Amino acid sequence: MKISRSWLQSYVDLASFPDDEISRAITFLGFEVEAVLHTGAPRLDSVFVGEVLTREKHPNADKLSVCSVDVGPQHGTKTIVCGAQNYKVGDRVPVALPGAVLPGNFEIKQSKIRGQSSDGMMCSGRELGVGEDHAGLLILTDRPAVGLPINEVLPSADTVFDIEVTPNRPDCLSHLGIARELAAFFKRELCYPEIRFTANSVSAGPVESELLHSVRVESQQDCPLYTAYSIAGVKIGPSPGWMQDRLRAIGLRPINNVVDVGNYVLHEYGQPVHTFDAANLRGRQIVVRPAGAGEAMTTLDGKERSMDPSMLVIADAERSVAVAGIMGGMDSGISDGTVDLVLEVAIFRRQSVRATSRRLGLSSDASYRYERGVDPHSLQEAAHRTLDLILDTAGGKVVGKLHRVGSDVPWQREILLHPEFVNERLGFPVPFEEMKASLESLELSITREETVFETNAVQWTVSIPSWRDDLDRPIDLVEEILRLHGTDRIPSAVVTSPGLLAEDDPLVIFNRKATEYLVGHDFHECVNYTLRSRKEQEDAGGAVEDLALSNPFVEDQSHLRASLIGGLLESLKLNQARGVVVSRLAEIGRTFLKEGGQLWECATVGFLVAEPVGERNWKSREFDDFYSIKHHLAAVASFAGIDLGRQPLTSVTSPESGWQPGHACVAGLLAHGWTASFGLLGLSAVKSLGIEGKVYAGVLAVLPEKISADTKRRRYKPLSIHPPALRDLAVVVDDSTASDEVRKALAKVAREAVGNAFQLESLQVFDVYKGQGVPEGKKSLAFSLVFRADGRTLTDDEVNGAFQKLQDRLAAIPGYVLRK
Template sequence: MKVSLSWLQSYVDLTGVSADDISGAITFLGFEVEQVIRTGAPKFNNVVVGHILTRDKHPNADKLSVCTVDVGSANGGVRTIVCGAPNCDIGNRVPVALPGAVLPGDFVIKEAKVRGQPSSGMMCSAKELTLAEDAQGLLLLTGTPDVGTAINDVLPAGDTVFDIEITPNRPDALSHLGVARELAAWFKKDLTYPTVRFTPAAITADPRADLLKSVRVEAATDCPLYTATVVTGVKVGPSPDWIQARLTAIGLRPINNIVDIGNYVMLEYGQPVHAFDAKKLAGAEIIVRHAAEGEKITTLDNKERVLSATTLVIADAQNPVVIAGIMGSADSGVSAETTDLVLEVAYFKRQSVRATVKRLGLASDSSYRYERGVDVHSLDEAAHRFIDLILAHAGGVVAGPIHRVGADIPWEREITVTPAYINEKLGFEIPAAEQRAALESLELAVVREEPTESRGPAWTFSVPSWRDDLDRPIDLVEEVVRLYGAEKIPSSVVSAPGLVGNDDPIVLFNRAVSAALVGQGFNECVNYTLRPAKELAAWATPAAIADLALSNPFVEDQSHLRNNLVSGLLESLKLNQSRGVAASHFFETGRVFIERNGSLSECVAAAFIIAEDTGERSWRTREAADFYTVKRHTATIASFAGIELERQPTTLVAAPALGWQEGHAATAGNIQHGWTSTFGLVSLAHLKALGITGKVYAGFFAIVSEKVTADADRRSYKPFGLQPAALRDLALIVPEAASSSEVQKALAKVVRAAVGNTFALEAVNVFDVYQGKGLPEGTKSLAYSLVFRAADRTLTDDEVNAVFTKIQDELVKATGYQIRK
């Protein structure tokens, strides 16, 4: 927000305070000064007031004139100057740059001949003196300044403008009064409020029902208070010079007195206002309502906007005429023919305005303030100031009573603090009197003062309505130190014990996964945690997608929490393939959100993808990745969380596969028990839809955050066996649908029970599968290798055979599997 120093001077006397000191004060008060702009003409040498005496046509050029100009006896008297401006008329007083003057852009003025005619200087336009961006002719000086006077003594003094970044919690500072209030407190100056003369009691003119007969608010939740005042007999024209100068200084283009006064009041009080041409309001009605779905309005920027049913509008009896708090329509505004006005000053809820700004992509100075919150309790004062300035500079009279719809919104907030509390929180001493003076300078009035036993007086401050950010005692501590000055905080030695601690287990997990996969040639990716709904459609059910949706997303493509990492990696692969980059191995660690026990749980996750070689030339063909490749990598990832994936049962992915190829991917674990994993081939149809070439294998592992512990990957030492192993093979006839891991787990359980403490079962490994001739219908044969070993001796065939026979008998009884002979 741009703030004019000359404007601030209307409220607080800053005479003798430099712009640098003001800039520093604004910074220490908690706002950022992005730049300081100095307006007006720069200092010129040899540029003076000239009086045009004669004007003759140039003999050799149709568009040039030869003028004689009096620049004062001290500057050479009367000079001949060739000029191309259309307004170099006799009698005008204009700026004249004499030979030797240097104009902006290092343009040096010299004695010269122009088309054969001597020219001793140059008459200047406002643009050439950097007083305007464009100029059609010479700058004509108003009044009759003395000939030969230095131009800087004649031109209006420039202004100093501060471009300030206001923090979102301080909407009260989005006005000149708000900034002046802060500076008055900092420099210990008095604050002078604008004089408001108008009062509703002063209205004497009869109501004008033909101009405004009623105001109706149908959306009171989004518009708790609405006021409308009819002013008749106004004359639209230029606004006063002082208003134009102030608006121009902060970058606004003056339009006419009505529009300029509206902008002026908004920038003075921070309260947006609006003026309607009363005769353009159909039915002489104002209705504050929500738009009909698909209703249209053409705004002041001449763009047609399609409204939704949640858009708050100000409408007449026929159509919407304003998008509430944002922008008016092109056909309801004030024009040169306007004579009667309806002045709107209203309070719109910030949530409603913010949602509309986002949906329409339409913002304004007005919406900027409504989005952050305006002070409803200053609304009447701003409205009366608006009326005052209209009556003073556009004429007219107020007709009938002010239309006011909505109840007053009560405000009462008190905060109690003691000087001891403030000093305790600050860590250094500020005298109690200085604390109180600082808070009172911000218009926080002490409404009660009560003694305490040891902590000084307990002050109860009444918080003004414009400081909605002050809510707790600690907030007043911040206000005190802001005005005391952060640069005055005494330096001291910080004494604190040094604590040695380990990194968070989640960090250790992510670090271990990254190190392992980078070592295997994978490239790390980092994607946004928020993903678009259309991406999740392939990886989650509609119910899960609804649960993952954000209530108020910032942008459409970041509308949902992600439930997996593979989708983001596929986007990275697609991008690299489209750029011709040969990278095919990608991985990511990060957070995902998965439904667990009826609610979303934040999980620690890792995923990787391996893309099929799509034809890159190489001197040697490498073995292609397959299901077992990704299972091995997934097992490695799981091991860093303390999960032995090889010992867990796996299940083939069946329809609906949700991103995976049915029958070519498997799952292990269950998020209801704290972790889950999926690995295998990504859905070929999904890859085709994404435009990815070739097959892609992937692995995904997720574990609930609280189950990741610091000792998850801690492993104990196990020596290699020094005694020979005893090997036995066992073939089983099992149902065709039984998985190898399921049978292996059942077999290992029976073997360990049969072996007992006699010796150890070291391994159970599947080495053959057979289906076909010789087996009953609906069955298959799985062959396993059993490895036995004793730590203290060489096992004999007799003791191993005895246990092996027992294993076969117990296995048939426990599982129903048949021994294949």
């Protein structure tokens, strides 16, 4: 919103404050200053309106002319050399005479140009500081009187603050509102405009001659208060120069006196007003009603609007003439021939205006204010101000009935404030006298001061004016007092922090550990968008229908992600396309998986290891394989309390999964709190994305609520210092038998064989063999077993005995053959 400095000056004397001080004051009152603009002409002494009498070519320069210019009786006719081309004899232009100082400290002197003396300079707009137009002289098309000082012709200099008003302060969407704040800030008096109109000023007349017979409001809820005034016999013409200057300064185009007054009052009081040409109100009536289905109207901006019954319109007996609170209709507005007016000053419900404005894609200064809230208790004052200004600028008289439909609930609000409470909340002392002065300066008057008997505390009764609907509780007044005290004066202090027995969320700890592990293993941590394309989720086997947003903003970000792999592949592809060799990427973030008919938000860790395509190295290193991926996944799973070694792993067989069948596996169930997949990504799927080389990947998704803090304190177990006994054995099984199945069977029979006599300390696969000596379709798995006893050295005999026993039992398992 734009606020003109010279306009503010009408209500509060800020003349002694430079622009940047006012800007700072606005800022520290709580309104962001987005820009400070300068408009109009600065003070220009010795610059006058002149008329070009003759124009001759300069004898010594092709592009220059020598002109005689009439600068009025006081200064006479001057000879001026000019380089501009856009003027002709008879034009009136600004003329700077010797002694004038133009913006940029450019002093005009008597001079000689190519041998021709020049008594001054004819000026462009830019040279005068009134615009950027430098194409030529500023031609004064209104033909002001020759010899007039130029400042009487040009709009005067002004500073415009473009400020952002927070939604809690609709009272500040006006010059008076901002003036009130600045008056309080600078401790100056605020002068409201003088209102001359009273109900008694109305000329009564016969009812038949009334311009407006009736006002009917059909939607009381959306229009709680509607007032209308009739003004007869106006003369449409330009509004006064001072009003035009102010409107121009804040970016509005002057139209005519009546329309300009409406805009002026809106920006003065924040109360939207609207004027109709009474002749265009058919049936001399106003009906505030919902629009009919499909009802059409051409609004003042020239666009045809199709409406529906959710929208409120102002109508006459036959048709709608305005979209309530937003914009008037084209054919009911003021024209040059308008003689009689109907002035509307009303309150429309915020939500209704907002919804209509959204639906029509139509907003205006009026709708902006209605959406944020207009004070119904200031309505009458704004209405009377409008009438004053219309009568002043367009003549005419207020006639007939003053229509008023609806009512405003009488306003009264008081807040009981203990000034000590303010200091308790602030944490530093503000003197009570300062508090009082601050409240009073904002027109928050203290109507009563007393001492509460029980507590002996001082208590103030603070009366809240109608336009400060945002103030309701003592804490709200703390903010007012602090604003005027100055938020830049809050004293500095040290942080005091009593200890709390709180630890980081287990999910946070999990994420941190996983990130540290992966980065420690040379992965580059990535961050990808959570919202992704439908296709990517389909390709990854995600629950596409459930993942969809109801209102996506762009097509390729329409769905939640079901996996982190898609984003990582995109990052891989981007790097490859840019010629950057990349191998290890990881991301830690949320994914959304379906289970039991609903989606679950999962904490997810994903990583991929890609063949470093394009890498050249003087010494080659072996590339990772499935088992290195398994290692990483197991490590990450352990941070969530999952022991992957104890989990069943199922080989992927379906190519639709995105994984390469036979080279990837899945583990876990979301119903049990987690799920993982890892291995080689489908070769053709990866290739179809335009990615070169093999890509291994792993992804672990865990329900956040299943990750619990690991608070278990570990207990030490004594170690045996006696030597171990080592034995190896090999067992031949079907090629399709999982090694883990054999290992588990072996561990079981080994423990049985050892009993309580000593322990099987470890059991590991150390060889997998197929080929000569092993039948077709079979494989040999070799295990090493380590036995140890507490407190003594094992004898060969007891170990051999147990080893024989376990071999016998193992050999007895169908499909297992011991390899000799």
